[in-house]
Amino acid sequence: MNVWRGEQVETLGRRRTTAAFDVRARAPLRLGLAGGGTDLSPYCDQFGGAVLNVTIDRFAFAHVSPDPHGAVTFRAHDLGVGERHALGSRPRLDEGLVLHRAVYDHMVETYLDGDAPALTVSTNIDAPAGSGLGSSSALVVALVEAFRLALDLPLGPGDVAHLAFMIERRKLGLAGGRQDQYAAAYGGVNFIEFLPGDKVLVSPLRVPRAYLNEFESSLVICFTGQSRHSETIIKEQIDGLVGMNAETLESMHQLKADAALMREALLRGDMRDMAEILMRSWKAKKRTARGVATDAVDRLFDLAIAEGAWGGKVSGAGGGGFLMFFTDPENRHHLISTLNAAGGQASSVKVTFEGAEAWSVPR
Structure with a gap:
């Protein structure tokens, strides 16, 4: 039943201002x-x-x-x-x-x-x-x-x-x-x-609960402080696809293959393998359009890898926004603290x- 219907209100029209x-x-x-x-x-x-x-x-x-x-x-x-x-x-x-x-x-x-x-x-x-x-x-x-x-x-x-x-x-x-x-x-x-x-x-x-627990415990997300404008990146990717640009197509095929491989790694609970796939996907993603990586993204990304992250990539089209990383759960607190000290906004996250x-x- 429509939750806005009531004795005082007959229709969902211009008179509807007294719904309960x-x-x-x-x-x-x-x-x-x-x-x-x-x-x-x-x-x-x-x-x-x-x-x-x-x-x-x-x-x-x-x-x-x-x-x-x-x-x-x-x-x-x-x-x-x-x-x-x-x-x-x-x-x-x-x-x-x-x-x-x-x-x-x-x-x-x-x-x-x-x-x-x-x-x-x-x-x-x-x-x-x-x-x-x-x-x-x-x-x-x-x-x-x-x-x-x-x-x-x-x-x-x-x-x-x-x-x-x-x-x-x-x-x-x-x-x-x-x-x-x-x-x-x-x-x-x-x-x-x-x-x-x-x-x-x-x-x-x-996904077995134990694997999800390990997934959450290994994951760090970090806002770069740079809100991205994805339209330019997406337009360049689409232009490359419409024009059958060989590099763009090859990268997209790699990204699709990585999705299936990532699924299998998660179902095995293999966080190291997931991190490797993230890194490969990140490299493929950067080949699809200019601007996927920025100076702010590269700075925080390189810092995370230097501080023990196994692998990572941006979430979304790129150009800023959030980064995600996998790391040893025992290193997660250190990684979050280091990224925050460097100007990022890092935290844990739950599924x-x-x-x-x-x-x-x-x-």
Whole structure:
């Protein structure tokens, strides 16, 4: 039943400002362990892509509630940005809080017959913008999940992920791949294949608990302090694929092969092998586009290797954001302390197994 329905409110239209419930949702961020970039078109459309990713204890949150001013209000609390629009207005989708607006517009047009409700849609994310943790896509997934519950829509995780992808990549035309939406919608440790014809296969990995404990104990993530702008990097990768650039294609094939090898190493609990694959993938990733590595990335990366990290790479497209490293668990505290002293923002991280979730709370 639609959680906004009640005796005092007849429709989810302009009069709906007295509903008894608010809706909240969250979707996890992810670390891309291997295969990132092979989920880009046109590579996955022609050759099929494969990624291995894992969701972590960082989240994108969305909150949807009736707007007391009878308008449509969007807020991004972590960015300190807000905007208010009159009902029925059609703000542009090329500036401001475009993710919020695009999801709201889609829900109104597709499920409410264009009858725009007076709502406040607010968000926040547990990571800086441009983190490389899939935060923008997780935010879209959280927004879609909130509306899924609010409107009582029959959407499963695959539907939510596909809809989030269509809104972000097709409706808004934002550059990027497909893995982030599916990781956020499903949660956990997943080997995801992106096949021609927009077919997606999500295979959750049943990793023994002892191996997951070792994985978490060996893992260090570090924000470089440099928010990345991935559009230029992704465009160069796509241009290389469209033009059948031999080096780009060879690197993408290597990244896809590494995803399968990383899956097998994790299922064996072999952290040393995983670290070696990370290093090989990092070298392949740098060959796909200029700007994947920056001075800040190289400085922290080289320091981590010198201080005992077995291997590492960036999470996401590169150009900044988060680095991830594997190290001996007994060296993890030293590595974190050293990276922080050098200006990074390093920490441990835990694996999460729940995907996007939504719930209602009384007003």
